[in-house]
Every structure is written in C-alpha cells, then in structure tokens.
Amino acid sequence: MTSRWIAVFSLAAMSITAWSQSQLQDRFVLTADQVARAVSGEGIEVAGDQVSLLANVVATEPNPLLDVLSVEPLGDRWSGGHSGTHSWAKLGCHLPGVCLPFYAVVSWRKEQAWQAPNLSSATPTGLKPNVAITMRAGARATLVMDDDRAHIQIAVISLENGIAGHWIRVASPDHKQVYVAEVVNASLLRKSF
Numbered sequence: 001m002t003s004r005w006i007a008v009f010s011l012a013a014m015s016i017t018a019w020s021q022s023q024l025q026d027r028f029v030l031t032a033d034q035v036a037r038a039v040s041g042e043g044i045e046v047a048g049d050q051v052s053l054l055a056n057v058v059a060t061e062p063n064p065l066l067d068v069l070s071v072e073p074l075g076d077r078w079s080g081g082h083s084g085t086h087s088w089a090k091l092g093c094h095l096p097g098v099c100l101p102f103y104a105v106v107s108w109r110k111e112q113a114w115q116a117p118n119l120s121s122a123t124p125t126g127l128k129p130n131v132a133i134t135m136r137a138g139a140r141a142t143l144v145m146d147d148d149r150a151h152i153q154i155a156v157i158s159l160e161n162g163i164a165g166h167w168i169r170v171a172s173p174d175h176k177q178v179y180v181a182e183v184v185n186a187s188l189l190r191k192s193f
Contacts (some may be wrong), residue, residue, distance in 0.1 A: 005177070007034045016138075020078065022078055026060060027058040027059070027060045028060070028061065028063075029057070029058055029060055030053070030057040030058065030061050030064075030066075030099065030102075031054055032048045032051035032052070032053055032104070033048035033136075034066060034090060035048075035050075035053065035066065036048045036050065036051045036088070037066075037091060038050070038066035038067070038068055039068055039071075039106060040110060041068075042068050043167055046077060047132060048108055050106055050107045050108070050109065051105070051106055051107075052089055052104065052105040052107070053102075054102075054103055054104070054105065055102070057099060057100075057177040058092060058099065059098050059099035060097070060098050061093075061098070064093045064094070064095065064098045064099060065093065065094040065095070066092070066093060066094065067092055067093070067094050068089060068090075069091060069092055069101060070089070070090045071087050071088070071090075072087060072088045073087055073088075074086040074087055074105065074109050075087075085107075085108040086106065086107050086108070087106045087108065087191045088103060088106075089104050089106050090102075090103055091103075091104060093111040096167040096180055097180065100106045102181065112171050132163070133161045133162065133163055134162060134163045134164045134183050134185060134186055135158050135161065135168065135183050135185075135186055135189075136158065136161055136163050137156060137158055137160050139157070139158045139186065139188045140155065140157055140158075140164045140173075140187070141155075141156055141158060141170065141188060141189055142154070142155060142156070142187060142188055142189070143155075143156045143170060143179060143181050143184075143190070144188065144189070144190045144191070145150070145191045145192065145193050146190070147193055154172065154179075156170040156171060156172060156181075156189065157172075157175075159171055160187045163183060164183050165182065165183065166181060166182070166183055167180050167181065167182050167183075168180070168181065168189075179191060
C-alpha cells in the first residue's frame with residue numbers, strides 16, 4: 001500500500017511541475033535593451049547598459065511596443081553601480097493586457113547630463129508633457145462594457161489616476177471585481193468584452 005501512495009504522490013508532483021511550466025511558457029521577459037529602445041524612440045538616445053530593471057518584467061508577447069509614461073529625476077536616491085545622473089522611468093505596454101506598467105532606472109552618461117535635468121520640467125526633450133489627470137484614484141465612475149450583443153453599465157471606483165484615452169484599473173464598490181478600462185472622462189470608462 002505504501003508503494004501505491006508513493007506512486008500517486010510522484011505522479012501528482014510531476015503533473016503539477018509540468019502544469020506550472022506550461023503556464024510560464026507564454027510569458028516573455030522584457031530586457032533593458034527593449035526599455036532603452038522605447039526611451040530612445042522618445043528622442044533621448046539611451047543604450048541598454050544605461051537601463052536597470054528593478055525586477056523581472058514579463059509580457060504576453062516577445063517584443064511588445066512599450067510606451068514611456070513618465071520620466072522623473074532620481075537625484076541621489078540611487079546607488080546601482082552607475083555614476084552620473086539617474087532618472088526613474090515608468091513604462092507600460094502600448095496594448096492593454098500585454099504587460100503591467102513597470103519602472104526602470106536610467107543612468108545618464110556625462111555627455112548626456114545636460115538632458116537629465118530637463119526631465120523634471122513639464123516638457124523634457126522628446127518626451128510627452130505631463131497631461132492633466134482626468135480621473136483621480138478613488139473617484140466613483142461608471143464602466144460601460146459593449147459588444148455586438150450586450151451593453152452593460154457597472155458602478156466602479158478608480159484604483160489609480162488616469163488621463164483620457166489611457167487604460168487604468170478600476171474595481172467594483174465592494175472591491176471583489178477588478179477591471180482594466182479606458183478613461184473617457186472624469187466619470188466614465190469603457191471596455192469591450
């Protein structure tokens with residue numbers, strides 16, 4: 001009887017291991033080079049060795065299009081091994097659901113140091129200006145979900161700040177359901193299903 005239980009537990013352990021590995025196969029790790037290309041695409045040349053990712057960031061696609069959401073000066077708060085000026089960059093995937101927004105530290109070389117102080121201004125070189133926030137975290141709003149057959153309206157609470165046209169997380173008033181939806185205005189979001 002003991003050998004039967006050992007066989008059952010061995011089979012269960014192998015199937016759990018195989019299942020967990022199959023779940024991770026559709027995730028792709030983003031690299032510092034991909035982040036550097038996204039920042040460079042905004043007009044400020046950055047190499048992959050100037051970018052430090054603070055954690056492993058994964059996406060559902062191998063090479064997703066990344067958006068630079070904001071760049072702020074870090075000042076003396078970073079000691080990650082690079083000398084010079086450092087900035088805190090918030091990035092996210094252009095398509096919703098491909099990856100979660102994440103942060104990276106960008107280290108500016110001495111010849112780029114003249115650009116780094118501009119990052120704290122409203123319109124840094126090549127980057128989009130800070131846009132006024134349309135929906136504040138904690139705001140009550142209506143989420144409209146549409147498809148060809150149904151039209152659903154749900155009362156929600158915003159979990160983060162957002163500007164019109166960007167996707168943010170919202171929750172039902174009891175916080176049991178969380179949705180990702182596009183901000184339309186200060187009290188309306190939309191999503192298709």
